[in-house]
Amino acid sequence: MLSLLKPNQIHLIPSFVRREGRITPAQKKALEQLWPIYGLSLGAGYLDLTAIFSRQIPLILEIGFGNGESIAQQAYTTPEVNFLGIEVYRPGVGQLLAQLKAKELKNVRLINEDALKVLQYHLPDQSLDGAQIFFPDPWPKKRHHKRRLIQLPFIDLLWHKIKPNGWIHLATDWQDYAIQMMEALSQYKGFYNIAGQGQFIQNLGQRPITKFEHRGQRLGNLVWDLKFKRID
Template identity: 45%
Template sequence: MNAHDPDPAAGDQDAAPPAPDATPQDPAEESPHPLHRRLRSFVRRAGRTTEGQARAYREHGPSFLLPYSASRLDLAAAFGREAPTVLEIGFGMGEATAHIAGLKPDINFLCCEVHEPGVGALLKRIGEQNLGNIRICAHDAVEVLDDMLAPGVLAGVHIFFPDPWHKKRHHKRRLIQPPLVKKLADRLAPGGYLHCATDWKPYAEQMVQVLSAEPMLAPSPDASPEGFSPKPDYRPLTKFENRGIKLGHGVYDVLFTKR
């Protein structure tokens, strides 16, 4: 979901070209509210899978890819252990995901991404870094939330650099909207957190507004008057983010917790 990403659910990209922000052709895309069309966590973009990524699919896919199912997911069985689980929606090429999973080996990371090169890239990182605490569901995160995750099962949710959809007429396509935030809050355990990050201040302001309006969530106690939080130590500065900083973009972290 980043304007810099090939998939609008994807975060911290460092290898894929940006997609043009074109006027939608489907009248349904112009619906004034996300619930007027089926809520989705992504828009598909084209992308090329490298040989290394394809090899990672073959070698690591059977162990780390979870198929979508219309029934509840047994997280302990999926990860082979009981541990707190963090959901990541749109990991892009997996740079931040692998970094955080390496820092937090006692946490399970369930990661949703539909962009095939990104999935292959994260599988490659899993093999190279020997990361056993990641599972990938290459499917729409909204359906994963609806069908596979029970209320209260998540310790946290990460959504890093979703597509800001800069043009006003496209703001309704942004991922951080009340219907999805309600679903996420419902799946969080009490005390669980929702962490969003963006380099587009107007989107950061919308994130604060939408999350503040969800009664199940409370802002982080260290948030600024604008609602932004200091960058947590676990979130790395990626190549994509560093490029943005060099271009003068601010980076905004928004953290809320489940009441």
């Protein structure tokens, strides 16, 4: 495992380009009316998760939830789990807010910020039972690979935020990114592969199909899922 770095010693390259995108009237309305209920604004220090979530039950983080299909469905089917979603894309946040209201979910909170910043400065260590990142931006051009989220410094950061025995679940439909993820995670000594060394898992209903994945499926793309657990 990497050495324990102080947050301001970690240099992480931004994994996204900020784009406002077209926001529909329904998303705009959801942002205006529902953000005060489900949204978290970041203060100076660490989030007080005990105060934020009324029930002390397992907490799962999803980074880059897009339109939020996975969180909305998982939070609905597993009310005994809390979900924290981080996404920079505001239309997607609006989309998920509307779903949360429609499903009357009480076990979800959202942050509309860069996940790297949230993890480095606002999320306490060992606060997560699991973290999921489904179809992170693939940055296909070689010169952009440095922007890919799943790299060793990020894995090290995530390790600190996950509780002992907690897990991370990643999925991608870019083969070279899947291989890069597998190599980085296998090299990092703080996690082990639950499927066995070098093995991907089958998504047998463990996670909902996301919007990005649906698009890939229409193009005939394959999907690689990785699930690792923290060791201490």
